[in-house]
Amino acid sequence: MIKKQAASTHDVRSPRNDGAAARMSDVARVARVSLMTVSRVLREPDKVLDVTRERVDAAIRQTGYVHNALAGGLRSQGRTKVVAAVVPSVRNSLFAGTLQGLADALRADGLRLALGDSDYSKAEETALIRAFLSLRPSGLVVHDAIRSTALRSVLARAAIPVVEVGDLSRRPFDLAVSYSNRLAAATMTRHLLERGYRRIGFVSLSPRLTRRALERLTGFETALREAGLEPDPELIAEAQPGFAEGGRTLVELVARRARPADAVFFAGDVHGIGAILEARRQGWDVPGKVAIAAFDDVEIAPEITPALTCLRIPRYEIGFEAGRRIIARLHGDPDESTRAVDLGFRLIVRAST
């Protein structure tokens, strides 16, 4: 593939010379310029004569040189062109939208995304963040809010933009780009109340797993109390992830309660879809016997019958704006003062309520 360079003098590591990664000095030798010129071609091509640059570019191709961000970043005290992101689960398609927006925004500035999956574990999350910080990334995006003081102190020293995207904290660690889980849940609850439902059930993932579940529950309870209703613990259930759990909890709140729910708000995951499917299996009229509302506007929500009422969270936009903010900060743009950006949500009323 690549000719054995006239390198026999300095490289005797292996009989297969191709095995060795080319260094900048190799490129310089082939292009017959100094190492510095190669470095400039890569970082500030404008400051190099066209002919020189072409010779260097050719040499880069010929040697298969790949820049060493370890050495470069070390010397420049700089950061690698990577933004780290930590989400609870890459498997959850809801996070995927945000990641896509983030990747798209970063790509425009030549930044890459490094993604970590904490598997809903705080310990793993901390380990991940530390591991990523050791790579000296240009920024960090976390889904969950930064809470532990150890992490706060480490991140403060890292001096990089940190964006929290999972919920809109009033006092973010650094930046937050999100929506209010509490307000969203309250809005959906008010919608159900306006529709005349009074025994409203609430199903979410365990608040121990994620604080967002707690925020949503709080929003739900607040809206009920505003309407003069006291939340009934009998109508509040926890579900594991997955469609099937939506169906299971629907049956629980509707068929296994002395005073059954007349509406159920599924605040997590894809439970709302599972509930619709289960209702059909049971032959229950939706929303006649029980109304069903969901938190997130998954792709299938408008397609099933009855179409599912839900909240639309601007997932992609959250990721994109998070990326934009990081880039702005890196460019030293005048601080846009607002540290917490609320991208809101929309109530999408469909046939299921």
Add this chain to the structure above:
Amino acid sequence: MIKKQAASTHDVRSPRNDGAAARMSDVARVARVSLMTVSRVLREPDKVLDVTRERVDAAIRQTGYVHNALAGGLRSQGRTKVVAAVVPSVRNSLFAGTLQGLADALRADGLRLALGDSDYSKAEETALIRAFLSLRPSGLVVHDAIRSTALRSVLARAAIPVVEVGDLSRRPFDLAVSYSNRLAAATMTRHLLERGYRRIGFVSLSPRLTRRALERLTGFETALREAGLEPDPELIAEAQPGFAEGGRTLVELVARRARPADAVFFAGDVHGIGAILEARRQGWDVPGKVAIAAFDDVEIAPEITPALTCLRIPRYEIGFEAGRRIIARLHGDPDESTRAVDLGFRLIVRAST
């Protein structure tokens, strides 16, 4: 937040002590050991006396030290504890399962996942891989096969394990952990033929977008020809991503053809689900009027009515095994000789065919 450490004696770099990232020498000074001892505590804790280690650990916590993988990796000529992965789209939940398996396998060995999204662009894919290589990762996982010779030569020099996971090539660049798209498509086609369907439609994403679509089409056509049938171009359609496209193409092949399809095999994305939903809207009997089969066993496939016949691809296992192979290679385990690992697939027959 964090108390200003009692550090005034040793750290006078700045009035705001918290602002500067701690270096290993700072930790050493605080722990009153040499810098080497700190380094050992981090990498080979067993080789350090317990008391010493505890002093060092305390100092690490006190200083908020975060290891610098740039400097460490540079010196050790080693690789950072990161495995890079490049997929066409993080938004596609099918890739998410593989990523989860990969992350899980890597986590066991202290490796982290850096994820890139090529947005189905070959140019972007190459740029991403180069960018990741500049971070000197320990391994690389790519969904699409490595084709370009430039990339092949760069990767050869990088001398890291490279795993292709999107299809089972007979001659992978390095390693492949996957299943045969062609065989899977042929298997589903044979199933439809056995059921007695003769005018079988085929819908996939554009073969220009991904080579896998072409492999699946080939498998489909091969199985038809084995049965003595000639593929009818009228019954082969391309769809964009998304549920709705499944419905659109179903109508196209069933209602807009002189000789309509009696079965349709949706070889891409979530089209099969969209088709089932559309059939219900149209009031078509499935499989009476038209049978519907899909490639991938998405979570909702068994839940809708009629439940969807499909192929089950071991997505998670593919990611996990890819991670395992990378780790084995890094540990220098005896080469398991097989470079292409076929994890197969299963035909899941449900009510829709």
Add this chain to the structure above:
DNA sequence: CTGTTAGCGCGTTCAA
């Protein structure tokens, strides 16, 4: 078990 010495590959700084 702990410390000393040297240098990884590149970019900053300054000179030519």
Add this chain to the structure above:
DNA sequence: TTGAACGCGCTAACAG
């Protein structure tokens, strides 16, 4: 516009 010298923060190799 190009080049030479130094050192970023850490770890391999060795010595004690």
